[in-house]
Amino acid sequence: MRLYDSLSQEKKEFVPRDAEHVTMYFCGPTVYNYVHVGNARPFVVSMVAKRYFESLGYRVTLVENITDIDDKIIQRALAEGRSAAEVGAEFAQAYRDDTDRLGLGRPDVEPLATEHIQEIIDLIAKLIKEGHAYQAGPDVYFKVAGFPGYGKLSKQQVAEMRHGARSAVGEDKIDPLDFALWKGTKPGEPCWDSPWGPGRPGWHIECSAMSLKYLGAGFDIHGGGRDLIFPHHENEIAQAESAVGGPFVRFWMHNGMLNLGDEKMSKSLGNTVTLREILDKYRPEALIMVFLGSHYRSPMELTPAVLEEAEQQVNRLRNVFGELADRAATGDASGVAPPGGAVAAPTGGGGPGAQAALSVGDAPGAALLERVGARREAFASAMADDLNTAAALAEIFGLAREVFAALAAGEVDPATAARIRAELGEMVHVLGLDAVAEGGDAIPADIVLMAEERQKCRAARDFSRADALRAAIAARGYEVRDVPDGYKVVPLR
Numbered sequence: 001m002r003l004y005d006s007l008s009q010e011k012k013e014f015v016p017r018d019a020e021h022v023t024m025y026f027c028g029p030t031v032y033n034y035v036h037v038g039n040a041r042p043f044v045v046s047m048v049a050k051r052y053f054e055s056l057g058y059r060v061t062l063v064e065n066i067t068d069i070d071d072k073i074i075q076r077a078l079a080e081g082r083s084a085a086e087v088g089a090e091f092a093q094a095y096r097d098d099t100d101r102l103g104l105g106r107p108d109v110e111p112l113a114t115e116h117i118q119e120i121i122d123l124i125a126k127l128i129k130e131g132h133a134y135q136a137g138p139d140v141y142f143k144v145a146g147f148p149g150y151g152k153l154s155k156q157q158v159a160e161m162r163h164g165a166r167s168a169v170g171e172d173k174i175d176p177l178d179f180a181l182w183k184g185t186k187p188g189e190p191c192w193d194s195p196w197g198p199g200r201p202g203w204h205i206e207c208s209a210m211s212l213k214y215l216g217a218g219f220d221i222h223g224g225g226r227d228l229i230f231p232h233h234e235n236e237i238a239q240a241e242s243a244v245g246g247p248f249v250r251f252w253m254h255n256g257m258l259n260l261g262d263e264k265m266s267k268s269l270g271n272t273v274t275l276r277e278i279l280d281k282y283r284p285e286a287l288i289m290v291f292l293g294s295h296y297r298s299p300m301e302l303t304p305a306v307l308e309e310a311e312q313q314v315n316r317l318r319n320v321f322g323e324l325a326d327r328a329a330t331g332d333a334s335g336v337a338p339p340g341g342a343v344a345a346p347t348g349g350g351g352p353g354a355q356a357a358l359s360v361g362d363a364p365g366a367a368l369l370e371r372v373g374a375r376r377e378a379f380a381s382a383m384a385d386d387l388n389t390a391a392a393l394a395e396i397f398g399l400a401r402e403v404f405a406a407l408a409a410g411e412v413d414p415a416t417a418a419r420i421r422a423e424l425g426e427m428v429h430v431l432g433l434d435a436v437a438e439g440g441d442a443i444p445a446d447i448v449l450m451a452e453e454r455q456k457c458r459a460a461r462d463f464s465r466a467d468a469l470r471a472a473i474a475a476r477g478y479e480v481r482d483v484p485d486g487y488k489v490v491p492l493r
């Protein structure tokens with residue numbers, strides 16, 4: 001497997017530190033409000049990466065922190081006359097509830113900053129003792145000039161960064177680039193006792209302390225959004241490598257940003273688009289599909305049109321699973337149409353006709369299973385190439401198309417249907433799309449194909465054929481409805 005590392009800026013062969021164990025740390029949200037839908041992207045990327053490594057046979061430990069002490073939390077608490085602890089606890093739980101709805105499971109450890117104050121204090125004390133940090137009044141700062149590698153992740157020169165950097169009022173830093181590890185308390189703020197007086201930890205030190213505690217130095221993958229590269233991850237490297245005297249992580253994995261398709265999204269969904277608002281309107285599988293439809297490193301757009309299209313794709317996959325389940329359940333005695341082009345063998349006949357029908361009948365199933373094997377291989381190669389989920393999804397849809405056609409042609413026997421369903425199920429599981437495998441409300445494959453054909457006719461302005469197809473679909477007991485950005489097939493009552 002090859003994985004892109006943002007530090008060396010190249011794809012490298014991924015070999016974990018421990019032979020059978022993959023260790024990952026992703027930066028989680030600061031919980032001062034309901035999480036933005038953009039926060040769901042690193043969550044989805046990390047959970048899918050975990051599933052993928054597990055599918056390769058590794059044991060995975062994924063740590064994803066929750067920052068529950070921060071200026072924004074304190075501000076909200078003051079504005080609402082509540083304690084910061086109360087605000088932090090409320091929105092940490094809301095974050096867990098919202099991400100639970102994605103159905104991807106949870107990271108193995110979700111440490112809260114406020115529950116790791118001792119570890120943070122110990123790390124700061126070590127940095128001071130070894131000359132990497134200093135106390136200035138009630139605060140403690142990291143000494144950037146003492147870490148030669150500073151700027152290596154964000155590809156910046158210290159001299160240029162220093163140019164224009166300045167200390168805020170009340171900060172007593174030696175160098176304007178130095179950053180706070182410990183912030184002395186101000187009136188009305190929550191605080192903890194420390195060797196440097198009452199205060200609270202800076203944001204960067206929190207992640208270094210918690211990742212080192214749970215995964216140890218030199219763990220495999222540290223991830224988060226691209227916007228965290230500087231200063232957050234640059235500072236994490238400086239703190240952690242100064243403290244441990246060696247490499248902090250093996251791979252830096254940064255996901256691209258999520259753009260909310262200009263005004264369109266904001267208009268239809270309000271200015272702040274939270275994850276829970278999206279999940280109230282769209283199925284979680286559709287949102288996951290949208291995330292996975294772009295490479296994790298690419299920026300991506302989230303618009304109502306994109307989500308609607310993903311809803312259609314979810315329907316399509318659910319239909320394939322539903323159809324396969326139905327076909328698998330028919331047993332081999334009934335319900336299997338003769339293979340396309342083959343002449344049905346005369347019943348009870350033992351002559352050459354029966355022989356011919358049997359060999360022709362075997363061929364489509366075997367050919368289809370060969371296609372399944374080829375698609376699975378292509379799926380595996382896509383995932384092994386820096387988690388190319390977009391290409392992996394394309395294999396799933398390609399296979400779904402082939403299976404649909406074979407089902408519509410009556411070429412899938414029950415045993416083959418069961419096997420394809422299991423194999424396709426394993427593929428969608430890796431991508432966290434297990435819900436589509438539940439099938440349910442399956443629209444028969446040939447009806448879906450007719451509806452798609454009708455869509456093509458409409459696009460080509462062949463309305464008479466489109467109408468004829470609608471009538472044919474209605475005759476089978478289904479209605480094709482035009483909806484924004486596509487169509488929907490529903491059973492007629």
Ligand SMILES: [Zn+2]
Pocket residue numbers: 026027028207232
């Ligand atoms: Zn972090």
